[in-house]
Amino acid sequence: MKTELYQKRLTPTATTRIVKPAAYFILLLLTYTVGYLSAPSSTSQPQLTSAVTVTNPSPPSSPGDQIPGSFRVTTSCADPIPSELVRQTLLDRLFNGSSPFQDFPPEHAAKLLRPTRVKGWGSNGAVFENLIRRVNPRTIVEVGTFLGASALHMAELTRKLGLQTQIICVDDFRGWPMFLDRFKNLPMVNGDVLLFYQFMQNVVSLNKTGSIIPVPFSSGSALTMLCQMGVLADLVEIDAGHDFLSAWTDINRGHRILRPGGVLFGHDYFTAADNRGVRRAVDLFARVNGLKVRVDGQHWVMDS
Ligand SMILES: C[S@@+](CC[C@H](N)C(=O)[O-])C[C@H]1O[C@@H](n2cnc3c(N)ncnc32)[C@H](O)[C@@H]1O
Ligand SMILES: *[C@@H]1O[C@H](CO)[C@@H](O)[C@H](O)[C@H]1NC(C)=O
Ligand SMILES: *[C@@H]1O[C@H](CO)[C@@H](O)[C@H](O)[C@H]1NC(C)=O
Numbered sequence: 330m331k332t333e334l335y336q337k338r339l340t341p342t343a344t345t346r347i348v349k350p351a352a353y354f355i356l357l358l359l360t361y362t363v364g365y366l367s368a369p370s371s372t373s374q375p376q377l378t379s380a381v382t383v384t385n386p387s388p389p390s391s392p393g394d395q396i397p398g399s400f401r402v403t404t405s406c407a408d409p410i411p412s413e414l415v416r417q418t419l420l421d422r423l424f425n426g427s428s429p430f431q432d433f434p435p436e437h438a439a440k441l442l443r444p445t446r447v448k449g450w451g452s453n454g455a456v457f458e459n460l461i462r463r464v465n466p467r468t469i470v471e472v473g474t475f476l477g478a479s480a481l482h483m484a485e486l487t488r489k490l491g492l493q494t495q496i497i498c499v500d501d502f503r504g505w506p507m508f509l510d511r512f513k514n515l516p517m518v519n520g521d522v523l524l525f526y527q528f529m530q531n532v533v534s535l536n537k538t539g540s541i542i543p544v545p546f547s548s549g550s551a552l553t554m555l556c557q558m559g560v561l562a563d564l565v566e567i568d569a570g571h572d573f574l575s576a577w578t579d580i581n582r583g584h585r586i587l588r589p590g591g592v593l594f595g596h597d598y599f600t601a602a603d604n605r606g607v608r609r610a611v612d613l614f615a616r617v618n619g620l621k622v623r624v625d626g627q628h629w630v631m632d633s
Contacts, residue, residue: 342616348380398469407559408587416495416559419542430538433529441516441523442530448512449478451596454624461486464592466494466563470555472548472579473569473596474498477528477541497562499544499551500569502528520523552582561588567595573606580614587633598622598629 345354358527410418420426460484469487471480480498487494502525509515515522525545534542544551548569555561569575574604576595582592597607611629615622623630 333472348509365550367544380627395616404553405559406556409561410559412495413469413493415497416542418558418560419544421495423544429543430529430533433533434526438523440525442517445531445534446527447476447478447481447531449475451627452478453482454626454628455470456594456628456630457483458486459625460564460592460630461490461492464563464590465490465520467492468562468588469564469566470499470552470562470583470586471494471496471566471568472552472583473567474501474502474528474543475504476499476524477531479566479568479597480541481535481537487540494540494631496541497544497555497560498528498541499546499548500528501547502545515536546613548579549582552579552586556582556586559625561586561591563591564609565591567591567593568597571597571607573604573610576607576610577614580610584614584618584631584633587588589633590632591633593633594628594630596628598624599627627631 351579356427416540416556420428453559458477466487469483471483472482477498479497483494484494487496504512504522504524509517509522512522515524515527517523525543529543532538532543544555545556565587567579580593580595587593593606595611597605598611599608609631614620615631620631620633623632
C-alpha cells in the first residue's frame, strides 16, 4: 500500500533517475549470469569473466559491486563415487534404502494405469545406440524422461550389449502446462496426471526396474544433488525444458556431472522445436567452453 502511493507520487524525473541505474543493473546481471552459468565447476574460472569486466558499465561505487559475490556457486561436487555404488547410494538417499518399484502400483493408482503406455519424441534415434556402443556407459543420466520412451530404449540397448548400466531418470514428472491438450486420455486425479506412476508402470511392465532409477525432482535441484553426492555419468542426455534458459542451465549442470571422457547429448537440435532455444544454448555452451558440437539425426552431441 505504502509502496503504491509512493510510486504514484514519483515525478517523471525521479522515475528516470531510478530506471537508468536499474537498466545498468539488469545488463550487468545478465552478463554475469552468462559468465556464472558457463563455469564448468566452482573451482575453475568462468571463461567469460574478462568479457564481464570489460562490458561492466557500473561505476565502482554502484550496487553492482556486490553482484560477483551474490553469484557465487556455493554448491560443490563431491569426489566421484564408484559406478557400482551409484544405485544403492541413490536408493539410500532418495528412497530410504528401498526400491521405489517395491509394492508398485499402489492401490489407488493401479486401476488408472495401462500396462504400458509409452510415447516419446525421437526416442529410438540411432544416436542412443551409437553413443552406448562407443562409450560403454556404467551410468547414464537422462534429464527429461516423460513416459520413459528413450530411457527404456537405452535400458534395452545396454541389456543387449551385456552392460551393467544404471539409467538415472531426472524428471519432475509434471510434463508442462496444458500438455493434456495433446494427451487427452491420460487420467487426472485432483489435478495430477499420474505421469510418474504411468512411467513407473511402463518400467515394471517392460522388466527394467533393475536398471532404471527415477529421480522425480526438478532438473536444477536433481543435477545439483547428483554433483554433491559425487554421482557422475558417462552419458548425460538433455531433453527437458526446450526454451533457451532451461536448456542452458540443464546443459551447464549436466556438463558438471560428466565423467572424464563422458559425452553430453540432447534432443531437438534439428527439429521444429530447435529455435525455441535448444540449438542456441548448445552452440553458446560449446563456444564458451571450446567444445565441438556434432549432429546425429535430431540430436546434438558434445564430447567432454
Ligand atoms: C520432451 S519430454 C522428454 C521425452 C523423453 N526424453 C523421450 O524421448 O521419451 C520433456 C520432459 O521434461 C520434463 N521437464 C521439463 N522441465 C523440467 C524441469 N525443469 N525439471 C524436471 N523435468 C522437467 C517434463 O516433465 C517432460 O516429461
Ligand atoms: C526408513 O527406513 C527405516 C529403517 O528401515 C524405517 O524405520 C523408517 O520408518 C523408514 N522411513 C520411512 C519414511 O519410510
Ligand atoms: C527381467 O530382467 C532381468 C534382468 O535383466 C532378467 O534376468 C529376467 O530374465 C527378465 N525377466 C523377464 C520375464 O523377461
